[in-house]
Amino acid sequence: MTKKNTPKRGRPPKDLAGDVQARILDAAQQLFLEKGYRSASIDDISELAPASKPTIYAHFPGKDALFAAVVARTISGLTDFGGFEPEGRTLQDKFSSLGTTIVEKVIEESLGMVRATIAEAQRFPELSRNVHDAARDRSVNAISQLLNETTQKLARSPKGPFSGKRSLATAQIFLDLILLPMLFRSLVGETPKELRRELPSFVRERVGFFLAACEADWTP
Secondary structure: OOOOOOOOOOOOOHHHOOOHHHHHHHHHHHHHHHHOOOOOOHHHHHHHOOOOHHHHHHHOOOHHHHHHHHHHHHHHHHOOOOOOOOOOOOHHHHHHHHHHHHHHHHHHHOHHHHHHHHHOOOOOHHHHHHHHHHHHHHHHHHHHHHHHHHOOOOOOOOOOOOOOOOHHHHHHHHHHHHHHHHHHHHHOOOOHHHHHHHHHHHHHHHHHHHHHHHHHHHOO
16 A cells, blocks of 8 residues: 655645745734634644744744734735726716725725734734734725826815825725725625615715815816
8 A cells, every 4th residue: 555645744745835924914914804813823734834933033023923924915915906997987886986995895805803912902902903003004095096097187275175285084984984884784794786776876975075075176
């Protein structure tokens, strides 16, 4: 009977070799979502990756750094709008398209990590605060750029909502109006199916309010 070759714990066979850091992050994300930050161990991540513990520590100083890296990767994916073109002819249509895309990306791609971060906020307030700040800053910068691109053909006042000094604050308001309510509802148990059913009318109503508040910026 031929004896099967079993890979050693923590060491990938040659056909699994590749981006070690990506494997570590994939394994860590899976375990953080399944077990939570506190219960997921470096030993578990080492076995699932697979990668030796020294290899993991060579890439990440500790579990908090690994958690932050997993969240940073999630944020990077959420804020990657490369090639995105808002649909529609009117400004309201385009902003509604943008708002809908933002909500769908967050609910589909990051809800689990948001829950994991909130669950650890009391035990690890600094970690949660750093994750929140990074998510906010990257999201606001990405949305500010998209809002500016969408309104670039409009006449703008130098002190209006889309001016250089106020564009980031305007992007934050846009996110607060559209994303936060839907995110909160999903966190307290509403299903993606329920939210998607209401999403078009919800986003359009919020965009109408947002545009009305910004109207002064569109006249010479």
